[in-house]
Amino acid sequence: MEKWFNVGKIVNTHGIKGEVRVISRTDFPEARYKVGNVLYLFLPKSTTPIELTIKSHRTHKNFELLTFEGFENINDVEKFRDGILKVPESQLGELNEDEYYYHEIIGCMVFTMNGDEIGKITEILTPGANDVWVVKGKGGKEVLIPYIYDVVKKVDVKEKTVFIEPMEGLLS
Known part of the structure; x- marks a missing residue:
């Protein structure tokens, strides 16, 4: 059984080009939200996670703003609101000495x-x-x-x- 770790929550959309506003819960946002990384979205009423590949990332105020490959406009990502972004334990990277999750x-x-x-x-x-x-x-x-x-x-x-x-x- 795969163990999952919460890295953020999608709280809203941002603009009309498929960007979502995320409250980050990750230890290393610059690495976790890197373009090309895969995150898994768990929606409140679904049992199967949606695999999402990060297309772009930027920080705005206290939020991380992300877009995902294949989700180009607001209509594609509106349904992601209140979803939790997670990564499997296998995606947790090696840390340097004196660094901890x-x-x-x-x-x-x-x-x-x-x-x-x-x-x-x-x-x-x-x-x-x-x-x-x-x-x-x-x-x-x-x-x-x-x-x-x-x-x-x-x-x-x-x-x-x-x-x-x-x-x-x-x-x-």
């Missing part, structure tokens, strides 16, 4: 280098220079951990553990 990080337990438990990573924010991991601690308190070398010392995705060296004020 979101699904590998979310759910990891975070500990200090002394072994003190901080909590579980529930979300990843991408505000700019570096990612920020949202950790739900004991009592429901959220802690924001910047994914930078000075703080994150060891990540073990197999064991689902992360060890950090907190900067002053990070945990208070």
Whole structure:
């Protein structure tokens, strides 16, 4: 059974030439939405995915704008609205050292280098220079951990553990 990973949601059309507006859920949009790549569209009331080949990609405001080969106008893509774009696990590429997919990080337990438990990573924010991991601690308190070398010392995705060296004020 193939495992599928969500890379975006089509929220609307854009213009009349078959462009769709996508809210991206992928870790690497520049690589995932490259011209020629294949994505699979899962529509709300369908069990069979539609294979789509990317014809063009550009970023506009907070959206990724995509066109697909063979879908040249708004009438062709109108039915794609609310569809989820996914890729099979076999399409996940190899990453460099110290790079991880979101699904590998979310759910990891975070500990200090002394072994003190901080909590579980529930979300990843991408505000700019570096990612920020949202950790739900004991009592429901959220802690924001910047994914930078000075703080994150060891990540073990197999064991689902992360060890950090907190900067002053990070945990208070």
